[in-house]
Amino acid sequence: MAVYVDDSRIPWRGREWSHLIADTTEELHAFAAGLGHERAWFHRSPARPWKDHYDIPDATREVAIGLGARPITRRDAAEMLRARRLAFREAARAHDAP
Numbered sequence: 001m002a003v004y005v006d007d008s009r010i011p012w013r014g015r016e017w018s019h020l021i022a023d024t025t026e027e028l029h030a031f032a033a034g035l036g037h038e039r040a041w042f043h044r045s046p047a048r049p050w051k052d053h054y055d056i057p058d059a060t061r062e063v064a065i066g067l068g069a070r071p072i073t074r075r076d077a078a079e080m081l082r083a084r085r086l087a088f089r090e091a092a093r094a095h096d097a098p
Helices: 025-034 058-066 074-096
Strands: 003-005 010-012 015-022 053-057
Touching: 003 025, 003 058, 003 074, 015 025, 015 058, 015 074, 025 053, 053 058
Parallel strands: none
Antiparallel strands: 003 015, 010 015, 015 053
C-alpha cells in the first residue's frame, strides 16, 4: 500500500496544484486527513472510482512527500489510473458473468 503525489502542478487560483492518490481509498483519506484536508475536498466520480484523488497545492505536496508520499510523474499517474480502470472493468465483467 502506498500514497503518491504527481507533478502536475496545474495553475488555479494563484497556486499550482497536484494530485494525491493512493492504492486504496481508505489509505488516501487517512493520509489526506493527516495533511489537514477535509473529506469534502475529495474528488470522486461514482462512474469512475479509479480516479479518486485530492488536489493539493505545491506547499502541501512537499509536506506530503516529507510524510512518505511517493513523488511520481503525471505519466506515472496516468499509467496507474489506466491500470486501475482496466482492473475495475475486468472485475465488473467477472461479476456480471454467468
